[in-house]
Amino acid sequence: MNNLNGKIITVSSVKGGVGKTTITTNLAGLYYLMKKKVLIIDLDLYAGGVATLLNVNNKKDIYMLVDALSNNKQVELADYVSKYNNGIDILACPRDPRDVSKIESKYINKIFELAKHDYDVVLVDTSHSLDEVCLVAMDASYNTLFVITNDLVDIKNMKSLVSIFKEMEKTNYKIVLNNSRDTGRDYITLFDIRNMIKGNIDYTISKNFYIKNIDKYVLNGEILTLNKNVNRFYSGDIKNMNKLALSLIEEVKKEGEIDG
Numbered sequence: 356m357n358n359l360n361g362k363i364i365t366v367s368s369v370k371g372g373v374g375k376t377t378i379t380t381n382l383a384g385l386y387y388l389m390k391k392k393v394l395i396i397d398l399d400l401y402a403g404g405v406a407t408l409l410n411v412n413n414k415k416d417i418y419m420l421v422d423a424l425s426n427n428k429q430v431e432l433a434d435y436v437s438k439y440n441n442g443i444d445i446l447a448c449p450r451d452p453r454d455v456s457k458i459e460s461k462y463i464n465k466i467f468e469l470a471k472h473d474y475d476v477v478l479v480d481t482s483h484s485l486d487e488v489c490l491v492a493m494d495a496s497y498n499t500l501f502v503i504t505n506d507l508v509d510i511k512n513m514k515s516l517v518s519i520f521k522e523m524e525k526t527n528y529k530i531v532l533n534n535s536r537d538t539g540r541d542y543i544t545l546f547d548i549r550n551m552i553k554g555n556i557d558y559t560i561s562k563n564f565y566i567k568n569i570d571k572y573v574l575n576g577e578i579l580t581l582n583k584n585v586n587r588f589y590s591g592d593i594k595n596m597n598k599l600a601l602s603l604i605e606e607v608k609k610e611g612e613i614d615g
Contacts, residue, residue: 374504387440395443396477396479406447415435501531529603
C-alpha cells in the first residue's frame, strides 16, 4: 500500500479512567470491519496498555523506532509494529518506562508520516496529560476525539479546553460522553453538560453498553466491536459508535462544494 491519505485520529481525555483505551480499540475494530488497514499507536508512554489489553506480546516498541530514527537509520515501520490480526497492528508504548524520557516529540511527526503511507487509519491513544508529545499528536491529527464522563472534574477540565480551542479557532475535534464507564453516575444531564462546557457533545455512549463481564474479553484480548455476541446484544450502541467512527474520518467539504 502507498496511501498518502491515511488519517491520524488521536483519542484523548482530560482525566484518567474514562475508558479511552477501550474506545480506541473499539474504533479499531469498526475500521477493520470497514476493510481499512489500522494502526494503533500507544502514546500513553508511561502507562499505556493497548498491547496488554489486546493480549499482544510485543517484542518491539515506539522507543526502538525513535532510537533508530535518531541514529538516521533507514527504517521500515513494519519492523516495529506488532500484529493483532490481519488488519490491525500496534505500535506499543516503551516496554521499559526509563526509555520514555528519551523520546523527543520531534520524532512523532516522522512516525506519523511513515504510518500514513502504510495505513488507512492511525489511531493514537494518548495520556490524559496534555504534554508536548500529546500536543504534537493533536496538531498532526485529522481529528481528535475527547472522551469524558459524567464527572465534575472531567467536565470542568473539558470546559477549560473547549475555551482554549475557541480562542485558537480549532474545530477538528469531537467530544464523546461515555456513560457506560460508571452507570451510577448520571446526576448531570446532557443539557447541563453542554451548558457547562459551552460546547457540544457530539456522541454519547449509553449506559446500556456497560458490560459486566468485560474482564473476560480483556483476558482473551478481544476487541468488543469484533465480538459477534456483543454486536448482537448491543447492536444499537455499536451502530452509534459506527457513526462516530465514520464521522472521525469523513472528508470535510470545502465551502461551496456539493455532493456529486
